[in-house]
Amino acid sequence: MEIATSVGALRSLRMVFGLLVLFLYVPIVLLAIFSFNAGDVSFPLEGFTTEWYSRVFANPALLSALKRSAVVALVSSLLAVALGVLASFALIRRRFAGKAVASALFFSPLVVPYVVFGISLLVLFTFVDRLLAETTGFYIGLGLHSIVIGHVVVSLPYTILTIMPLLERLSVSLEEASHDLGASTWETFRRVTLPLLFPALISSFLIAFTLSFDEFAIASFLAGAQPTWPVFLFAQLRVPSQLPVLVAVSSMILVASLIFVLGAEIVRRSMERRYGREFAARGMV
Amino acid sequence: MATLEAASSRREWRRRERRGTVGLLSGPLLWLLLFFVTPVAFIAAYSVGAVSLFPTDSSVISLDDWGRFLGGGSIYMGLFWKSIRMSLTVSVVVVLLAYPIGYFLALCTKKRKYVLLLLIIAPFLTSYLLRVLAWKVMLGEHGVVNSLLFSLHIRSPDDPITWLLYSQFTVMLVLAYVWVPFVALPIFVSLDNLDRSLLEAASDLGSSRWRAFVRITLPLSLPGVLAAFLFVFIPTIGEFVTPLLVGGTSGYMYGNAIQDLFTRGLDWQTGSVLALFLLLVVAGLMALFGRFVQVRSVAA
Numbered sequence: 108m109e110i111a112t113s114v115g116a117l118r119s120l121r122m123v124f125g126l127l128v129l130f131l132y133v134p135i136v137l138l139a140i141f142s143f144n145a146g147d148v149s150f151p152l153e154g155f156t157t158e159w160y161s162r163v164f165a166n167p168a169l170l171s172a173l174k175r176s177a178v179v180a181l182v183s184s185l186l187a188v189a190l191g192v193l194a195s196f197a198l199i200r201r202r203f204a205g206k207a208v209a210s211a212l213f214f215s216p217l218v219v220p221y222v223v224f225g226i227s228l229l230v231l232f233t234f235v236d237r238l239l240a241e242t243t244g245f246y247i248g249l250g251l252h253s254i255v256i257g258h259v260v261v262s263l264p265y266t267i268l269t270i271m272p273l274l275e276r277l278s279v280s281l282e283e284a285s286h287d288l289g290a291s292t293w294e295t296f297r298r299v300t301l302p303l304l305f306p307a308l309i310s311s312f313l314i315a316f317t318l319s320f321d322e323f324a325i326a327s328f329l330a331g332a333q334p335t336w337p338v339f340l341f342a343q344l345r346v347p348s349q350l351p352v353l354v355a356v357s358s359m360i361l362v363a364s365l366i367f368v369l370g371a372e373i374v375r376r377s378m379e380r381r382y383g384r385e386f387a388a389r390g391m392v
Numbered sequence: 393m394a395t396l397e398a399a400s401s402r403r404e405w406r407r408r409e410r411r412g413t414v415g416l417l418s419g420p421l422l423w424l425l426l427f428f429v430t431p432v433a434f435i436a437a438y439s440v441g442a443v444s445l446f447p448t449d450s451s452v453i454s455l456d457d458w459g460r461f462l463g464g465g466s467i468y469m470g471l472f473w474k475s476i477r478m479s480l481t482v483s484v485v486v487v488l489l490a491y492p493i494g495y496f497l498a499l500c501t502k503k504r505k506y507v508l509l510l511l512i513i514a515p516f517l518t519s520y521l522l523r524v525l526a527w528k529v530m531l532g533e534h535g536v537v538n539s540l541l542f543s544l545h546i547r548s549p550d551d552p553i554t555w556l557l558y559s560q561f562t563v564m565l566v567l568a569y570v571w572v573p574f575v576a577l578p579i580f581v582s583l584d585n586l587d588r589s590l591l592e593a594a595s596d597l598g599s600s601r602w603r604a605f606v607r608i609t610l611p612l613s614l615p616g617v618l619a620a621f622l623f624v625f626i627p628t629i630g631e632f633v634t635p636l637l638v639g640g641t642s643g644y645m646y647g648n649a650i651q652d653l654f655t656r657g658l659d660w661q662t663g664s665v666l667a668l669f670l671l672l673v674v675a676g677l678m679a680l681f682g683r684f685v686q687v688r689s690v691a692a
Contacts, residue, residue: 194416
């Protein structure tokens, strides 16, 4: 006998689950279907076309917005992973006064509303620019660099959360052994710790990258004259004739990121399982 | 001799490590102090007039803007409560939806547990903006739903269902859509950690499944439920992207007011008051309930 549910209850739970999956995926699937529709983004379907997709690649403004997002995502996620490694090491391996405060600070960007954070950075940058203009006569202005700064802040807690659990499981004795065998601190880090942390670094990079790539709220305040992909998308939504092209590029990105996410998760799990086994076999976990 | 040397060099290594702690912390701490704490301090200063950027800003330090806002002298307090009502509704609905999902995954599936969980969570990890856009495309006056009704001759093209888009209902529907996958996670985790022998004991002692659920499963999963609730409630109070896309005027929320004050109205002083107030509300919620929110379950 099942302990948690009766047969009838199980059947209805299955149905709720199925309905929720439908609810979650129907809009995405419809978007993908309409991206191949020859007519407007509405019924009846008017035949198959890849026209919208080819128009995506013939739209320089759209392509450069995508490129900007890729650059911002790449730079900000690399920075966030680097800072995340440092912070995770401090939180897991070191004892210091004020650790609780530091850790609260590291994680607080998780709960701060993006609209508040975005306008706060806008105020700060405007103020710095005003100051610079008054004293030196030139100013920095808003742009991709301001978005990168903001995205590093909001990605940092995610990278820490991904790196910490693995770091916690890595035994210090491996690093001590490496040191006893004559390796310097840097050599130990590069040849022992870093390779062992690699799966966590990859998955934290992927998380930070996806977060930054389609982040709209913060970027909308800080983009200035350099719209990233989501900012561009939002501005273009006011032009109805652009809708099919936007639907095409959107469904491309949605499907790609679904594959990306599922792939990353499968890789992470299999790597972790393998590592787990190896460590367990040697009694290191 | 060799072991002694190794031991003393290891001590030296540890000593250097302690000094290294400062090196480890300084990077991330400095980044957050410069680009997270400082900007928030700036809007705090701005909200009381200690900082001003525009000729229209008052350059005298005063709590007037705060007084007007808290005293209900502006429309914004009403808007704040409207947003609270909306995100409360969304959070409750989403938790009620996600609970059976978490229950099903944790207690009724075995081998495919994580595959099915991933199926639910995966949409959350794709673009937020694009998922909202998908609904905008579906619900417009000539969108997917209406045009489907036209082509099935259920409604005439002159008479589309107009309330589908740009209403409070739409904002809440889309917010629920966006957050449901994320909320299933903490509920799943709390139910998955449930000691099943408790349920077996209850059944051995003659308790019905329903009674066991009410007396054992439900109370033990309540921390997860509360965490799930906060996971939606906190971010949706300050929501502005979803109402911007599908809300129209009736779906306008507090976050939109902040955005408008900074990008259109150019009343940065009032905007700072509103932003800081929202931040204080969130901080208050975290101080009260933060211990129920295990940040680590996010990464699990």
